[in-house]
Amino acid sequence: MTAAQHGDLPVITDVAREAGVSYQTVSRVINASGPVRASTRARVLAAIEVLGWSPNEAAQSLSRRRTVPETPGAETPGAENPGAVRPVLVSAAPGPTPASLDGTADVDETTPAGAGDDASAGGTRPSSLVLVTGGSGKLGRATVDHLLAEGHRVVVVDLVAPHRPDVPWTRADLTDPGQALEVLSGIDDRWERPDAVVHLAAIPAPGLLPDATLFATNITTTYNVFAAARRVGITEVVWASSETVLGLPLDVPPPSFPLDEETGPTPTTSYSLSKTLEEEMARQFARWCPEMKLVGLRLSNVMAVEDYAAFPSFDADAALRRWNGWSYIDARDAARAISAGLRHPDRGADVFVIANGDTVMSRPTAELAALEFPGVPVHCELGQHTALMSTEKARRVLGWVPAHTWRDHVPGR
Numbered sequence: 001m002t003a004a005q006h007g008d009l010p011v012i013t014d015v016a017r018e019a020g021v022s023y024q025t026v027s028r029v030i031n032a033s034g035p036v037r038a039s040t041r042a043r044v045l046a047a048i049e050v051l052g053w054s055p056n057e058a059a060q061s062l063s064r065r066r067t068v069p070e071t072p073g074a075e076t077p078g079a080e081n082p083g084a085v086r087p088v089l090v091s092a093a094p095g096p097t098p099a100s101l102d103g104t105a106d107v108d109e110t111t112p113a114g115a116g117d118d119a120s121a122g123g124t125r126p127s128s129l130v131l132v133t134g135g136s137g138k139l140g141r142a143t144v145d146h147l148l149a150e151g152h153r154v155v156v157v158d159l160v161a162p163h164r165p166d167v168p169w170t171r172a173d174l175t176d177p178g179q180a181l182e183v184l185s186g187i188d189d190r191w192e193r194p195d196a197v198v199h200l201a202a203i204p205a206p207g208l209l210p211d212a213t214l215f216a217t218n219i220t221t222t223y224n225v226f227a228a229a230r231r232v233g234i235t236e237v238v239w240a241s242s243e244t245v246l247g248l249p250l251d252v253p254p255p256s257f258p259l260d261e262e263t264g265p266t267p268t269t270s271y272s273l274s275k276t277l278e279e280e281m282a283r284q285f286a287r288w289c290p291e292m293k294l295v296g297l298r299l300s301n302v303m304a305v306e307d308y309a310a311f312p313s314f315d316a317d318a319a320l321r322r323w324n325g326w327s328y329i330d331a332r333d334a335a336r337a338i339s340a341g342l343r344h345p346d347r348g349a350d351v352f353v354i355a356n357g358d359t360v361m362s363r364p365t366a367e368l369a370a371l372e373f374p375g376v377p378v379h380c381e382l383g384q385h386t387a388l389m390s391t392e393k394a395r396r397v398l399g400w401v402p403a404h405t406w407r408d409h410v411p412g413r
Contacts (some may be wrong), residue, residue, distance in 0.1 A: 010051040018047035129153045130342070131194040133225060134201030135167070136160045139302045139331050140242070143198060146335035155191045157183045158201065158212065174201055175217055180224035185232050196236035199225045199336055203271070206244075211270035218274035219281075222348060226285045230292065238341035241279055241296040241351055242274035243389065249323035250373075257369065257378045258390035259325065260353055261298075279351055286349040293348065295341035299328040300355035300389060308406040312413065322372045325361035325388035332402040340398040351396050355389040356402045362413060 015026050021040060028036050029044040036044075047053075129149055134140045135156030141163045147154045148167075156162045156169035168190045172179045186193045203214045222239065229237050237398060246259045247266035255261060267273040282294040301324060313323050329337075337354045344350075359365055366382045380390065394400045409413040 010053040012053075012286045013102055014051055015044065015047045015053050018051060019043040035275050039276040041362070060094055070164070072168055085117065101184060103119050105363065127349075129155070129191065130158060130196045130198055131191070132198045132200060133157045134199075134240075135169070136162050136346075137200065138205075138304055139299070139334055140200050142304070142335040143200065143338050146332065146339060148317055149337060153191075155194065174221040174224055177224045177281070180221075181228040181231060184228040184234060193232055194234060196238070196342055197225060197229055197234055198342070199237065199239035200223035200378070202240065206269040206271040215270040215274045219277060222274075222278045223281060226294070230285060235289075235347075236290045236342060237282075238295045238297065238338050239278070239282070241298045242272065243298050243300045243324055243327065243353070244269065245276045245298060246353075246389075248272065250325060251323075253373050253376050255376075256266050257373070257388045259388060260382050260390040261351060261393050275309040279349075282340070282349040286347070291347060293344065293346065294350075295344055296349070296351040297334070297337055297341060298351055298354075299334055299337075299351045300324065300327040302331050302334055303328045303406065304331045305409055308409045311360050311406050311410060312362065314360050318361070318368050320361065326365070326368060327355045327387055327389045328360050328406070329355050330406070331403065333404050336403065337394065337398070337400050340394070340400040350397070351391060352394040352398060352400075353388055353389055353391055354394060354400075355391055356405060357387055357391070358385040358405050358407070360406065361385065 012026050019026065019040075021044060025036060026044055030048075045375060077119050084166075090172050129161065130152050132140055132143055132147070132154060133152070133156075135144050136158040140156070140158070144154050144156065144162060144164070144167055154167055157166055157172050157174070159171055159173075162169050170187050170190055172181055172183050174180045174183075184197065186195065188279065199222065202218050203209055206214070208214065209217065225239070226237065229235075245267060246263045247254055247264040247268060251268070265272075265276040267276045269366070277291075279296050282296055286292050286294055291401075333356060334354060337352070341352075359368070362366060362385075364382075365386050365388065366378075369376065369378060369388065378388075380386070389404070391400070
């Protein structure tokens, strides 16, 4: 329904919707404030004509203020650097670990025609320059590869170099608010201010550092990234939350299966507490800055293809992988979920469970649940290997479904 159809005067978001771009792209066209592909400019101008929209000077001034990064000032995060402790990469440790209204794929004149058109329902094209923190870890590598394949430009912030030489990177300690602000503002000889941030850098599991140190590192790193994004005007943020907020490890049986976004949060460790509070922090940042989108992915245990050879050995002891209900997520599917989060058009903060559709086991799921979780009701139909984590919300809202399974990589499975 257009603005004319519902009787209201058209606004910039109506133009963006009609043209299939973001309001930022409309702003760039009317303000001549940045490069926009000729085909995109034509769509925006056609939408303006169809809707009869007349941008006034006040609206243009507001748009200009939103597209110019603020000068860092008193609100710059001021937490002290913990010192020797530095964030490490998100990886497939035994704990945790979707184009967007930004529309800036249309800005880069060098973007190949059709790149990034893999939009979810209701979405638009993804951003053209994406900064990935923790981009050298297991999930980071898969994410960098996937975003590049979609036509993005990708840059990495990490403590070690990326796995491919064609990706610019800068080493930074994101527990330092100044360094976080700098890398999101732009780095000389590396990149300009990014259009979007994928935040994966963290201590990836309980026990890798003392509890208080792990908590302080994760919560400070994520705060610094969120605050820097808000400060410099980056409104597209996808970040790694964790399945652990659902009550993992499942030493205390859950009230029911499947586990989904309505389960918990029930943190049981300093790690899962940090992720639980990061989710609340995202909601508050979205309240402070309504134009921001912060998509949190409650990622299951991230696995790469080379990890699958060990899966058949899990069958010998059902209790070995009981801690997360025998769930996992293929790193390639997790990267696809990140891309779907970038394309997701809604503003605000939201979280999604991201897990594969099957378990890590060869044994039937019903048998496993009866053995390890007797008396826990199962409110879904169980096939032979149905996962006990539900990704229905991600399917419905982000248009994401897992495409890979370990069984395709292990003979006879």
